[in-house]
Amino acid sequence: MRPTDHLGFAWQVVSGSRGRTALILLAMGIGVAAVVLVSTLGEGARRYVLDQFGSLGTNLVIVLPGRSETAGVNPGFIIGKTPRDLTLDDALALGRSHAVKLIAPLIVGTGDVRWGAKLRESPILGSTAELLPVRHMGLAQGVFLPPGDPHHAQPVCVIGATVREEIFGAQPALGEWLRIGDRRFRVIGVMARQGVSFGVNTDEVVMVPLVAAQALFNTESLFRILIEAKSRDQVVAAKEDAIEILRERHEGERDVTVITQDAVLATFDRILRALTLAVGGIAAISLAVAGILIMNVMLIAVTQRRREIGLLKALGATGGQIRLSFFTEAVLLALGGAALGLAVGKLGQLFIGQLYPQIPFAAPWWALVAAPLTAVVTAALFTVAPAARAARLDPVAALSRR
Amino acid sequence: MIRLTGIERVFVVGGEEVHALRAVDLEIRQGEYLSIMGPSGSGKSTLLNVVGLLDRPNAGTYALDDRDVTGLGEDELARVRREKIGFVFQFFHLVPRLTAAQNIALPMVLAGIAPGERAPRLELLLREYGLEDRAHHRPDQLSGGQCQRVAIARAMSMRPSVILADEPTGNLDRHTGQEVMAVLERLHEAGGTLVVVTHDGELGARAHRRLRMVDGKIVGDEHLRGEHAAAR
Numbered sequence: 143m144r145p146t147d148h149l150g151f152a153w154q155v156v157s158g159s160r161g162r163t164a165l166i167l168l169a170m171g172i173g174v175a176a177v178v179l180v181s182t183l184g185e186g187a188r189r190y191v192l193d194q195f196g197s198l199g200t201n202l203v204i205v206l207p208g209r210s211e212t213a214g215v216n217p218g219f220i221i222g223k224t225p226r227d228l229t230l231d232d233a234l235a236l237g238r239s240h241a242v243k244l245i246a247p248l249i250v251g252t253g254d255v256r257w258g259a260k261l262r263e264s265p266i267l268g269s270t271a272e273l274l275p276v277r278h279m280g281l282a283q284g285v286f287l288p289p290g291d292p293h294h295a296q297p298v299c300v301i302g303a304t305v306r307e308e309i310f311g312a313q314p315a316l317g318e319w320l321r322i323g324d325r326r327f328r329v330i331g332v333m334a335r336q337g338v339s340f341g342v343n344t345d346e347v348v349m350v351p352l353v354a355a356q357a358l359f360n361t362e363s364l365f366r367i368l369i370e371a372k373s374r375d376q377v378v379a380a381k382e383d384a385i386e387i388l389r390e391r392h393e394g395e396r397d398v399t400v401i402t403q404d405a406v407l408a409t410f411d412r413i414l415r416a417l418t419l420a421v422g423g424i425a426a427i428s429l430a431v432a433g434i435l436i437m438n439v440m441l442i443a444v445t446q447r448r449r450e451i452g453l454l455k456a457l458g459a460t461g462g463q464i465r466l467s468f469f470t471e472a473v474l475l476a477l478g479g480a481a482l483g484l485a486v487g488k489l490g491q492l493f494i495g496q497l498y499p500q501i502p503f504a505a506p507w508w509a510l511v512a513a514p515l516t517a518v519v520t521a522a523l524f525t526v527a528p529a530a531r532a533a534r535l536d537p538v539a540a541l542s543r544r
Numbered sequence: 545m546i547r548l549t550g551i552e553r554v555f556v557v558g559g560e561e562v563h564a565l566r567a568v569d570l571e572i573r574q575g576e577y578l579s580i581m582g583p584s585g586s587g588k589s590t591l592l593n594v595v596g597l598l599d600r601p602n603a604g605t606y607a608l609d610d611r612d613v614t615g616l617g618e619d620e621l622a623r624v625r626r627e628k629i630g631f632v633f634q635f636f637h638l639v640p641r642l643t644a645a646q647n648i649a650l651p652m653v654l655a656g657i658a659p660g661e662r663a664p665r666l667e668l669l670l671r672e673y674g675l676e677d678r679a680h681h682r683p684d685q686l687s688g689g690q691c692q693r694v695a696i697a698r699a700m701s702m703r704p705s706v707i708l709a710d711e712p713t714g715n716l717d718r719h720t721g722q723e724v725m726a727v728l729e730r731l732h733e734a735g736g737t738l739v740v741v742t743h744d745g746e747l748g749a750r751a752h753r754r755l756r757m758v759d760g761k762i763v764g765d766e767h768l769r770g771e772h773a774a775a776r
Contacts (some may be wrong), residue, residue: 144656146659381673452637460623
């Protein structure tokens with residue numbers, strides 16, 4: 143029997159009993175759609191988290207004051223010392239490393255921002271001109287903090303999009319003088335809208351030169367040092383250099399924590415991928431259930447088509463041909479169900495995409511391959527027993543019964 | 545050429561052995577027209593099934609065209625059936641979801657004959673059995689006589705040398721039965737071997753050689769020499 147004839151024969155069976163076919167397609171479709179949808183959700187969550195990290199900038203190395211230990215207490219705590227502060231000079235010293243491209247020291251605090259009668263409490267970010275490229279931010283108007291010696295500050299500030307709206311409304315903000323605490327700053331730039339990234343809404347901050355922030359908050363201590371490595375391969379070198387340089391400057395004591403974006407990213411990536419796989423696997427159980435349904439339907443079909451099978455044998459069909467005809471039928475049904483499921487999954491993805499437009503929902507490629515493949519393989523697997531039963535059928539007995 | 549020697553067929557029914565065929569010796573030459581008659585349970589259908597390679601004897605040997613087919617495997621038997629034997633059944637056994645044409649083409653499809661080669665043969669068969677205007681009808685849209693003609697056309701589609709008919713007119717009215725027998729006899733006249741199992745004495749009498757079976761044994765073997773010779 144030719145492959146096309148097998149297909150044609152199976153098609154006759156499948157299109158001949160519509161109710162039965164619809165039922166199997168439904169079961170298979172639900173299974174495939176469940177796998178696709180669930181993994182789409184997981185993949186969406188993963189991409190969302192990765193995008194959030196990505197918005198911090200790539201090749202990013204972050205230096206935090208204090209050393210976090212996974213076990214035990216900070217040795218400084220026992221001998222009565224608090225961790226040494228990170229200073230601006232510490233930050234600038236990191237420029238000695240060949241792996242470092244940009245350094246952006248950071249101070250964070252809150253302050254009252256006034257313009258005329260308007261008052262707003264806002265997070266204040268003190269940094270240098272390097273912050274813009276390091277954090278991959280964009281400007282809507284004007285310029286960013288001026289480059290130059292970070293020890294000397296000009297009285298200028300750059301404001302977030304929300305701050306601009308709430309304080310200035312429709313009036314032009316550039317060139318206006320804002321009062322923050324007891325100091326005055328001229329607005330030289332407005333940030334483009336970036337949205338929330340890891341709890342800090344850059345739309346709501348006011349950025350001032352680092353030294354000005356130090357004076358405002360009366361502290362020398364940096365909140366973070368952001369470092370951009372020269373390339374992705376240099377991230378580890380930059381991290382090691384940062385640790386080494388700061389230890390030298392801190393009298394041989396390692397009292398900073400350096401995290402790389404890569405490491406954090408990889409951890410999240412692993413966790414979310416595993417989660418997606420796990421829920422996808424659970425959804426795949428519905429495919430196995432659909433497979434069992436196929437087996438039942440096929441067993442019934444063997445009983446119902448006893449005479450036909452007997453006849454085919456009398457006409458010269460071999461056991462292999464009978465078996466193959468049942469497999470073809472099962473695989474045809476599975477493929478139909480898979481196509482239906484993929485279509486439903488795609489529709490579902492579009493639907494939840496409408497509900498949560500900020501999350502980049504997309505079915506992972508492995509789910510798009512694995513779901514139909516599992517459908518076909520389970521269908522074939524669960525047809526082994528019915529097909530074998532059909533092939534073993536005694537033609538005389540099968541034909542003699544009316 | 546069919547040669548059965550010492551064929552035994554034993555069924556076990558409810559723990560008891562039933563001898564459907566006892567030491568049957570039979571030789572059927574190519575081109576013979578043979579009827580098998582006998583009461584129910586005399587083993588005539590079993591004999592037909594053994595000759596048609598659908599059933600295996602428990603003992604004895606069967607040579608088909610001088611080849612011993614007793615010990616062949618299932619697949620090889622299927623191949624021999626496909627190429628040498630055509631079956632016609634009492635209940636037609638058409639596949640209900642297939643059209644007349646598709647039913648007729650079934651053995652050619654099973655044999656893996658290319659569609660291009662199938663088409664002209666199918667055309668010829670439809671014309672030969674007067675089914676051209678019924679080609680795309682399903683069995684439930686056909687009369688009993690048409691169904692049996694479809695079944696005969698199907699049996700002939702692989703041009704077998706032996707046609708085995710089990711009560712071919714059992715489900716048809718008298719007139720249609722006569723027509724169907726005439727069709728079958730045409731096959732015999734064209735040189736094929738025709739074996740008909742029947743209850744009907746009148747139909748059985750049309751054959752040139754008549755076997756009578758009782759209790760799994762051949763008790764009568766009547767040749768009508770003249771007619772047989774004339775047919776050859």
